[in-house]
Amino acid sequence: MTPELSARTVLLADDHAIVRMGFRLLLEGVGVHIVGEAESGEEAQRLAAELRPDVLVMDLSMPGCGGLAALERILARTPAQAVLIASAHADAVTARRALKLGARGYLCKRSPPGELLTAVARIAAGQTYIDPGIAPELARGDKSADPAEALTDKEFHVFLQLARGRSVNEVAATFHLSPNTVGTHLYHIKQKLGVQNMAELAMAAVRAGLIEV
Known part of the structure; x- marks a missing residue:
């Protein structure tokens, strides 16, 4: 049994319109009021501040x-904002990072x-939600399977972007940093993860289930 959802307000943030439509139909079908939709992390920050869902x-x-950087910034501005991460990443590494940053749930x-209805209902009622498919692994807290555990939050953001093949200059532009700062982060990431080059860095992300080959 899940708490009542009728009249709850929800903001959807996903860059895929078809995903947002599916979520909207599901949630509106049980009385949820969708107050807005965002396609990027920056738009999610702006609408969350304006609409307070x-x-x-x-x-x-x-x-x-x-999403991770947006989550961090949204909660820095509005710590009480309830956030459910709905991600294609079905791994405890990413979930643990999102929950550490302050997300109330991970789906x-x-x-x-x-x-989705269960997760939104629980979080709207002040509870937490962990996807049943990753809850056991998350509960075990096996840090040996998490090569990113030693990274700071900023290093982790940079690590994910570089592992996906983005250049230092592209990452610098994304996070509004200088290329030299990103290069310093990269040096520390390599030291902490024990990798020598970008190929090994990407494979560390693959082994952790953070990206797919």
Whole structure:
């Protein structure tokens, strides 16, 4: 049994219009009021500040600063904002990072549609939600399988972007940093993860389940 959803307000943040439409149809079908939609991390930050929804349902892989950086900035501005991460990343590494940054819940997009309703209902009621598919692994807290555990939050953001093949200059522009600063982060990332080059850095992300080959 999940708490009542009728009249709750939700902001959707996902760069795929078809995903937002699916979420909207599911949530509006049980009485949720969708107050807005965002396509990027920056837009999610702006709309969350303007609309103050009961729950922000947000993807992690979005243009611009991305979901993790957006999550960090949104909660820095509005610590009480309830955020549900709905991500294609079905791994405990990413979930642990999002929860550490302050997300109230983590839902894998491969889950049955009813799980979205359960997750939003619990978070709107002040509870937390962890996708059942990753909850056991998350509970074990096996840090040996998490090569990014030693990274700071900023290093982790840079690590994900570089592992996906973006250049130092592109990452610098995304996070509004100088290329030299990103280069310093990259040096520390390589030292902490024990990798020598970008190919090994990418493979570390693949082994952790953060990116797909």
